[in-house]
Amino acid sequence: MFQIPDFKELQRLVDDAGEAELRRALQATHVGINGLAALLSPAAEPLLSELAARSAEITAQRFGNTIQIYAPLYLSNFCVNSCAYCGFSAENKISRRMLTLEEAEQESMILHDREINHLLLVSGEAPARLGVDYLEELARRLRDKFASITIEVQPLETDEYRRLFEAGITGVAVYQETYDRGIYTDVHLAGKKCDFDYRLEVPARVAAAGMREVGIGALLGLADWRLEGLALGMHAAWLRKNYWQTSLTVSFPRLRPATGEFEPLVAVSERNLSQLLFGLRIFDPDVGLVLSTREEARYRDGMIGLAPTRYSAGSCTAPGGYSQPELEGEQFSVGDHRTITEVCLDIKRRGCDPVRKDWDSTFQVG
Amino acid sequence: MLTIAGKTFRSRLFGGTGKFSSSLVMKDALEASGCEMVTVALRRIDLKNPEDDIMSMLDRQRYLFLPNTSGARDAGEAVRLAHLARASGGGNWLKLEVTPDPRTLLPDPVETLKAAEELVKDDFIVLPYINADPILALRLQDVGTAAIMPLGSPIGTNQGILTLPQIEIIIEQARVPVVVDAGLGAPSHAAQAMEIGADAVLVNTAIAVAGDPVRMARAFAQAVEAGRTAFEAGLGKQSRRAEASSPQVGLEFLR
Numbered sequence: 001m002f003q004i005p006d007f008k009e010l011q012r013l014v015d016d017a018g019e020a021e022l023r024r025a026l027q028a029t030h031v032g033i034n035g036l037a038a039l040l041s042p043a044a045e046p047l048l049s050e051l052a053a054r055s056a057e058i059t060a061q062r063f064g065n066t067i068q069i070y071a072p073l074y075l076s077n078f079c080v081n082s083c084a085y086c087g088f089s090a091e092n093k094i095s096r097r098m099l100t101l102e103e104a105e106q107e108s109m110i111l112h113d114r115e116i117n118h119l120l121l122v123s124g125e126a127p128a129r130l131g132v133d134y135l136e137e138l139a140r141r142l143r144d145k146f147a148s149i150t151i152e153v154q155p156l157e158t159d160e161y162r163r164l165f166e167a168g169i170t171g172v173a174v175y176q177e178t179y180d181r182g183i184y185t186d187v188h189l190a191g192k193k194c195d196f197d198y199r200l201e202v203p204a205r206v207a208a209a210g211m212r213e214v215g216i217g218a219l220l221g222l223a224d225w226r227l228e229g230l231a232l233g234m235h236a237a238w239l240r241k242n243y244w245q246t247s248l249t250v251s252f253p254r255l256r257p258a259t260g261e262f263e264p265l266v267a268v269s270e271r272n273l274s275q276l277l278f279g280l281r282i283f284d285p286d287v288g289l290v291l292s293t294r295e296e297a298r299y300r301d302g303m304i305g306l307a308p309t310r311y312s313a314g315s316c317t318a319p320g321g322y323s324q325p326e327l328e329g330e331q332f333s334v335g336d337h338r339t340i341t342e343v344c345l346d347i348k349r350r351g352c353d354p355v356r357k358d359w360d361s362t363f364q365v366g
Numbered sequence: 367m368l369t370i371a372g373k374t375f376r377s378r379l380f381g382g383t384g385k386f387s388s389s390l391v392m393k394d395a396l397e398a399s400g401c402e403m404v405t406v407a408l409r410r411i412d413l414k415n416p417e418d419d420i421m422s423m424l425d426r427q428r429y430l431f432l433p434n435t436s437g438a439r440d441a442g443e444a445v446r447l448a449h450l451a452r453a454s455g456g457g458n459w460l461k462l463e464v465t466p467d468p469r470t471l472l473p474d475p476v477e478t479l480k481a482a483e484e485l486v487k488d489d490f491i492v493l494p495y496i497n498a499d500p501i502l503a504l505r506l507q508d509v510g511t512a513a514i515m516p517l518g519s520p521i522g523t524n525q526g527i528l529t530l531p532q533i534e535i536i537i538e539q540a541r542v543p544v545v546v547d548a549g550l551g552a553p554s555h556a557a558q559a560m561e562i563g564a565d566a567v568l569v570n571t572a573i574a575v576a577g578d579p580v581r582m583a584r585a586f587a588q589a590v591e592a593g594r595t596a597f598e599a600g601l602g603k604q605s606r607r608a609e610a611s612s613p614q615v616g617l618e619f620l621r
Contacts, residue, residue: 060575062522064385147409212468240469245439247468286469351387356419360409362450363443 001201002238007180010227013037022047026054031283036233039279040226048275055278055307058285066353068288068310069344070118071111072152074319075099075138077329079124081191083177085219085255085262087331088124090191095329097319098129104138108145110322114314114340117147117357120173122317122331125154125193132160136167143168148359150213154192155202161209168364171213172206174199175251179231180223183265187222203235207243212363214239214246215290220273221255221264228252229276233283240284249288249310252276256294256332270299277307293336297346300336304350311354313343368565370543371459371491371512373430375402378560379590380432380545382570383420384410386579393423395573399583405432405461405568408447413454432493434461436471441481448485460485461515462494471521475502479509486510495547498529503536503544514540515568517548518559522571524551527558537563553582553589560593561601 017038025035026047038044044051076098079088087094099107108119119142123130135151142149150171151164161172178184181196188194206214216235218228229252236248254273255264277289291300291308293315300311316322318330338346344354368375381401386392396404404424412418424431433456438444444464452458462485464477473495479502485492491512496502498516506514516536519525526549527533537544543565550556556567569586576582 060385061524061571064571064574065387066385245466245468348388353386353388355410357412358407358410359437360447362447363409363437363439365442365446 002204002235004179004181004200004231004234007182007223007227010037010230011224013230014041014226017041017043019043025282026050033230033234033237036279036283037230039282040229040275044275044279045271048271048278051275051278051282052306055281056305058281059305059307059309062285063309064353065305065351066355067304067308067347068118068355068358069116069340070120070150070310070312071114071116071340072120072122072292072312072315072317073104073107073111074122074317074321074331075104075153076123076126076130077319077331078126078129079191080126080128081124081193082189083191083193084187084189085177085222085264095327097329098123098126099319101134101138101141103320105141107320107322108142112145115356116340118359119146119149120152120312121149122152123154123319124331125191127154132156132163135169136163139164139167139169143361143364147357147361148212150215152215155199155205158205158209161206161211165210165364168361169211170359170364171211171215171247171249172203173215173217173249173251174202174206175215175217175219175253176200176231176235177217177219178222179218179228179235183223187265203239204242207239207246212247212359213249213288214243215249215251215288217251217253217290219255220252220268220276221266224266225252225268225272225276229279233280236280236284236287247288248284248286249290250280251290251292253292253294256335274303274306277303281307293334294332296335297338297343300343301346301350304347304352311343311347313338314340368543370493375430375566376400377402377587377590378566378594379556379587380405380547380566380568381429381583382568382574383407383424384570385574389419389423391579392420392574395579395583396424396429398580398587399569399573400587402428402430403432404429405434405570407436408433408451408456409437413451413456430459431457432459432461433457434463434495436463436465438464438481439466439477440464440474441477441484444477444481445484445488448490449488452490458489459491460493462492462511473497473517475499478502479505482506482511483509493545498532498536500532500535500539504539507540507542511542513543513545513565515545515547518546518555519549521548523549524572525549526551526555530562533559533564534562553585556586557589557593557596560590561596563597566590 021038148170152173347354435444518527545566546559547568
């Protein structure tokens with residue numbers, strides 16, 4: 001199983017990374033973990049535009065001048081976990097709602113009509129209400145209407161992932177939130193999510209179940225972003241070695257204002273986030289990098305072509321929010337309020353093709 | 367002229383549709399390339415939608431449509447995708463790609479052979495994308511594929527023909543056309559493929575992500591033509607040392 005080194009050890013890797021290692025990482029075809037440490041180190045900050053140039057070159061070479069478009073569909077904001085940073089956290093007094101299968105279908109048809117082909121189903125973690133049966137039935141109802149359907153829900157068991165794969169789910173996103181064990185314990189106050197090691201094993205289970213794609217990620221604003229980046233790189237590299245048939249994506253959601261009193265524990269600037277994106281791209285040319293509507297339109301526009309390969313658009317983070325935009329109960333407030341069409345137009349304006357469809361449901365047996 | 371499965375082509379450059387900054391740039395680049403066969407990833411298009419951004423830009427009178435199964439992990443997926451594409455009006459031609467490793471997108475030889483056999487029986491015109499393995503090429507032509515498409519180097523790498531010795535053997539042995547596919551990063555690479563006797567080349571990334579895709583497409587077209595002409599004209603052999611233009615070999619001993 002994947003083991004994450006202690007953050008003190010990761011810190012040493014960053015501290016030891018010198019100018020020479022950094023220069024090598026900017027030239028090399030294969031950048032190892034020491035190279036990634038150098039790219040994420042403070043020493044790389046003055047060279048941010050060089051990192052950007054190298055990252056842009058690799059991104060164009062591997063993915064072309066394209067950005068894949070997806071949209072999230074929030075199914076439920078019920079959650080049994082108590083997580084200090086999250087609007088869905090169990091003790092928060094928000095209006096809770098779980099969509100019925102029919103309502104979820106209706107919401108998805110709104111996105112379908114907006115020409116969304118890549119759908120991400122999201123929910124809080126409340127398995128007794130929203131379990132694998134619900135997801136399986138929903139996947140079967142939606143599979144012919146979407147090119148790919150991924151989920152971001154509570155961790156499941158391998159045979160459950162297998163069932164969902166057969167029902168038409170193509171991939172699973174499950175974020176560690178933070179790879180710093182100590183901080184993980186501090187911010188996960190109650191619920192099954194408290195178990196750091198259990199969660200760390202989930203991406204491997206997803207891959208073992210045959211899913212096409214697994215998404216890993218860290219919530220930025222909890223622990224040192226450089227070390228989170230290094231941990232993500234290690235996790236991705238381990239998954240590649242052990243599950244070579246599985247595609248990987250990485251997300252770096254920065255903490256957004258949400259219900260609750262939580263303030264980010266560490267500041268992560270746009271320059272920091274950019275360095276992280278460039279570093280990961282140079283480290284792993286093939287990884288899908290996701291930049292969601294948590295970030296502002298100005299920043300997302302600026303990053304087009306530099307590293308990210310997937311943008312969400314027109315997102316609403318409250319269950320039922322597409323049919324009732326006035327609805328409350330969102331996970332976080334988004335930073336980019338443009339419509340899907342507007343996002344796509346701005347991508348085009350920057351010389352990139354907003355790709356609406358890059359998968360096909362017929363890959364999987366129905 | 368190049369003939370594949372009874373159809374003739376004036377151009378020996380085949381195009382692709384991925385990675386372009388817009389479908390308009392793609393259309394202009396394909397036109398400038400003069401190509402008559404274009405491959406399209408089935409995963410990328412919606413054959414049932416007449417307004418599909420790629421398909422609506424491709425004049426199917428002008429280009430032979432060569433759908434590909436990129437993304438398929440095994441023979442079963444590739445075969446299923448092929449049948450669905452044909453049922454939706456995708457035609458009989460198929461670029462068979464079985465690429466279980468999403469990172470390198472290198473083709474799986476075992477699954478490719480299995481899928482090819484099945485698809486040929488189902489009356490598809492199969493052009494399999496393979497690693498430059500001469501024996502696999504022979505096995506594929508034996509099961510009835512219409513051409514062989516060995517890679518020059520891993521897709522998207524622009525490294526040119528790193529598999530030169532194997533490609534030369536494939537060309538020497540093949541009864542069906544050999545199309546060098548993947549890794550051709552510069553017109554000189556394409557010219558080299560043609561000079562050694564490849565029947566055609568397929569180029570996508572190098573054109574799509576070029577500073578000016580339209581001019582790059584034209585450059586590739588010229589290189590392919592030059593390389594082919596050189597091949598037909600008969601290239602001199604290469605040598606590691608200088609040789610006199612009019613060699614004198616002492617044959618005085620002959621009676």
